[in-house]
Amino acid sequence: MCYTVSYLTKRKVKYARRAGADEAEVKELELQLEELTATQPAMYHVSGFAHPRLLCFTREDGPRFDLFRWGLIPHWVKDAAQAATLSRQTLNARGETLFEKPAFRVAAQHRCLVLIDGFFEFFHFAKHTYPYHIRLKDGEPMALGGIRSTWHDPQDRVALTTVSIVTTEANPLMARIHNNPKAEGPRMPFIVPRELDEAWLSPEADKDRITSLIRPFDADALEAWTVAPLLGRHASPNLPQALEPYDYPELALLG
Numbered sequence: 001m002c003y004t005v006s007y008l009t010k011r012k013v014k015y016a017r018r019a020g021a022d023e024a025e026v027k028e029l030e031l032q033l034e035e036l037t038a039t040q041p042a043m044y045h046v047s048g049f050a051h052p053r054l055l056c057f058t059r060e061d062g063p064r065f066d067l068f069r070w071g072l073i074p075h076w077v078k079d080a081a082q083a084a085t086l087s088r089q090t091l092n093a094r095g096e097t098l099f100e101k102p103a104f105r106v107a108a109q110h111r112c113l114v115l116i117d118g119f120f121e122f123f124h125f126a127k128h129t130y131p132y133h134i135r136l137k138d139g140e141p142m143a144l145g146g147i148r149s150t151w152h153d154p155q156d157r158v159a160l161t162t163v164s165i166v167t168t169e170a171n172p173l174m175a176r177i178h179n180n181p182k183a184e185g186p187r188m189p190f191i192v193p194r195e196l197d198e199a200w201l202s203p204e205a206d207k208d209r210i211t212s213l214i215r216p217f218d219a220d221a222l223e224a225w226t227v228a229p230l231l232g233r234h235a236s237p238n239l240p241q242a243l244e245p246y247d248y249p250e251l252a253l254l255g
Helices: 013-018 023-038 080-087 172-177 194-201 207-213 249-254
Strands: 004-007 043-047 053-058 064-070 092-094 111-116 118-125 128-136 142-152 159-169 187-189 222-226
Touching (some): 111 159, 118 142, 118 172, 118 249, 194 207
Antiparallel strands (some): 004 043, 004 118, 053 064, 053 111, 111 142, 128 222, 159 187
16 A cells, blocks of 8 residues: 555535435535635645545544544554654555454554545566556546544644545456555455445444455556655655646567
């Protein structure tokens, strides 16, 4: 799983209707989106290690959108130094061990949908990496399974809600792209199928039910292409061009 996502907020109101909100709820959610996006510029590519705020949808206190910081901080973290260290290690949460890891056990009971337009993954070839952009073929917003936690800084008691993106085994498309030799097998984010939105968000769902939902997404519903470098001195700026197809001649040799 790559730690970089593309994130364009303007289309996310579509998600309100996708999630089954009635018209009154849609209007309320539209207002929430206006307030959130006023302080959150569009991100065409952003690293998880920058801990951006991601647009999330929850239902525990009624349907609502929120911005949660990427990089989960469990409630039991003692101080800011520990929080900073741990949040770099919790950008992703393996679905297979979601209810076993101390950092994720409680957060796994507070699930959300992380709304993005696509994500990036790096393909490894001849000691170089090549970024791919992956999105839904129909161009609709993508919902990733997320877990969240609220931590109170003991110094100033400020509450900070953070999120981790759940991952699963890669489908055939992602298995070809995510070939990092240092990884424990190819992975991909858990993309929540539309029909499972409510099942994932349900507070009544038990451990076995939630675990059963975490599966690779249909590869035929996704599309992917190489984009210009995202890292290093030649990295693309945070502009729409970062999403445009970019050819690497050396990859053409792979067929």
